[in-house]
Amino acid sequence: MQFLAEVQTISSIHHINLVRLIGFCAEKSHRLLVYEYMPKRSLDRWIYRRHDNSPLDWSTRCKIITHIAKGLSYLHEECTKRIAHLDVKPQNILLDDNFNAKLSDFGLCKLIDRDTSQVVTRMRGTPGYLAPEWLTSQITEKADVYSFGVVVMEIICARKNLDTAGSEESIHLITLVEEKVNSDQLVDLIDKNSTDMQAHKQDAIQMMKLAMWCLQTDYKRRPNMSEVVGVLEGNMNADTNISNNFVATSPIFFGIAGNVSYSSPPLVSDVSGPR
Template identity: 75%
Template sequence: MGISGLGPGFLGFGHWIRVLCPELGSIGSLIVFFGFVTFFAYKLRKQRHQEMHEGDEEFGELPGMPTRFTFQQLQEATDQFRHKLGEGGFGSVFVGQYGEERIAVKRLDRAGQGKREFLAEVQIIGSIHHIHLVRLIGFCAEKSHRLLVYEYMPKGSLDRWIYYSHGNDAPFLDWQTRRKVISHIAKGLCYLHEECMKRIAHLDVKPQNILLDENFNAKISDFGLSKLIDRDKSQVITRMRGTPGYLAPEWLTSQITEKADVYSFGVVVMEIISGRKNLDTSRSEESIHLITLLEEKVKSDELEDLIDKYSSDMQVHKQEVLEMMRLAMWCLQIDSKRRPQMSDVIKVLEGHMNAESKIDHNFVATSKTMFGIAENTGSSDPPQASHLSGPR
């Protein structure tokens, strides 16, 4: 650290030494001054070193921890982070090989996911196991390095397979595959919400966080924004987090339950059905926001217009697709209490019950009164997150 880095206030300290201790003279004052500079630089280095090791100790105390890797091990496993699978808001993901197993290593940016989010991801996904959740193999918390090691999912993330674009060479998914993916997402969320010791709200459900294996079995990934909710509490108060376009209306209040994931699930189902992004600025102004378009189409009895036009198989199964849309609309209720639990969603998907028919066909909150809070927001735009995560 240079002297200039200490600021003008500290540099003025040398002047006060000369005023208060004139007998020291110029050379003596300089010696004292540089002594103080050295002392403060040492204290700063010691503090940073201590914070770094306190963080490491914190990871060491976590119960039921997955495998802890050294940074060198992961460098070697990824061939010096040579082959990048993708890049997102918190860092980059690289493919690697560890022993007989192929792995995906997420290397977190220093300015991205913080220690709190990293701890959350390691603790939450390291202690739960489900066929439709991506398996966390291990992690690295060494000095400033923060890395997560996952099972490798060869088909990548769902967004690659459902969004039509001229540059996307992935084949269109048939209806049965899309239906299977929807069912797997529902089962993964049901486990988090209803089958764990503590309810877990994922809070960032979107196609980029749904990964696919070689047989298009879907698994939920990326638990960096997740929150634990005690069973004896109805909700948790938290700062806004997630991705614009998938955020439930109640984010305007910051009083969140796992039902925020149910709303996001409804958005993802509509994207899978329509083959387009929820927010697509390349479209005409009236078609930019898929869920607003859904409101208009259901009220004018034109839901068929939203079925993926590029897939003939989707058109063949039109009636099944329309039933799936009705399930999505149940999940998209502005009042979170009127949304189904994910266990009910699974019952509908498996044919054991019907989706609720008496639902409100307004899916985008335009005021706080729409979900039980007085005071008009004065905007029909979807809420913007103060803590955003990009695609990853």
């Protein structure tokens, strides 16, 4: 069903920041999607420093973030039905030769009627990128906005959201962001391997503050993606009246996740890892 959903969805939508479906095969158990070729492959190869690529400069990171925002804005606000992608993460963001970014992998997407405020669905997506409301199984397209905020932080900080390679205190990036913003030390998180990023510290901090607007635990306080695009293009300012608590720890979020079970109640942002 997920395969057919992806084919139906991506064949009916067209946007410069969404990957283009060229063809597909669905013969018995043999299933294949053929996308346009994206030479630079996925974003995770460029921000996690696993493939000896040179660090991306500030302008390239800004371009990628803007392209992701525009793709999501189209899905949420310009299609006949709102389309929630529900698996926004660097592995699902593909890059062409000029680092133009396109969203891919629509296998988990959900269509939401324009006259429906939210939908009830089983938990889907990738741990670490899931919005707090997933544990109530009632979601809107604002779940993508939260995931976008996580991805922006990863791009600016050049590290995974969940990284067990570091110290226990720094495993979870969003918890670390919460600590750093409350102690006025956000600058510590900016990619230290890029001299260009260090030269644009103040701009990077403003981008992180936009991401924090997207990371509000109350989905109603998050911006629409068109508002995010407006901020990125300099047409409006990000909301500064936001909560600096980005990780939901309230017991009301636990034990109501439908078909998903855990050995102990998880933090919302720990509920995933790359699949």
